[in-house]
Amino acid sequence: MSKRTEICPICGSEKVERFETISKAQLTVGPSFTFHEIYYKCSTCHEESDIFAETDKNYLKAQKEAEAQWIKDALNQLADLGISMAFFERAFELPIRTLTRWKTGDFSSTSLALLRVMKTYPWMVEVAAHNFDPLFAQKSMQETLVPQRIIFNLGTPLGESSSVSTLISSLPSSSVGMGE
Numbered sequence: 001m002s003k004r005t006e007i008c009p010i011c012g013s014e015k016v017e018r019f020e021t022i023s024k025a026q027l028t029v030g031p032s033f034t035f036h037e038i039y040y041k042c043s044t045c046h047e048e049s050d051i052f053a054e055t056d057k058n059y060l061k062a063q064k065e066a067e068a069q070w071i072k073d074a075l076n077q078l079a080d081l082g083i084s085m086a087f088f089e090r091a092f093e094l095p096i097r098t099l100t101r102w103k104t105g106d107f108s109s110t111s112l113a114l115l116r117v118m119k120t121y122p123w124m125v126e127v128a129a130h131n132f133d134p135l136f137a138q139k140s141m142q143e144t145l146v147p148q149r150i151i152f153n154l155g156t157p158l159g160e161s162s163s164v165s166t167l168i169s170s171l172p173s174s175s176v177g178m179g180e
């Protein structure tokens with residue numbers, strides 16, 4: 001292995017010392033990850049620099065690994081919701097085995113973007129499976145808003161909340177009137 005010459009890019013001195021720390025970063029959606037931050041300190045001019053751009057390389061590699069893991073987890077979680085990879089591909093008219101490629105690490109920023117949307121709104125796959133029919137899309141969206149509507153109705157005057165009362169009375173008593 002050839003030794004790279006460590007020369008201070010500021011003053012040209014060879015009196016540089018290598019330092020390494022572990023830093024943490026966060027995926028937009030998903031877990032945090034760590035990477036090795038490398039810098040060289042010059043004992044002549046006291047400047048610090050990443051001479052061989054190692055930090056960038058380490059960061060991108062660690063980020064890619066974290067994204068690959070997130071994609072695997074996301075696809076497993078969608079499968080748990082009944083959204084298989086084959087169904088996903090059919091619904092979005094993706095070539096077969098596209099998601100298998102993603103799951104094995106061959107993915108793009110577009111793959112990540114679509115999966116982030118799908119993880120946030122899993123019911124979108126049904127909308128896609130219905131050829132993005134606007135009426136079906138609207139109905140699906142309203143159905144996902146039901147829980148919020150129930151919460152909202154709890155604060156409305158008597159008479160409008162009969163279905164909510166039924167719902168509450170059907171809940172186990174331990175979950176009603178907590179802290180009263």
Ligand SMILES: [Zn+2]
Pocket residue numbers: 008009010011012013042043044045046047
């Ligand atoms: Zn220097």
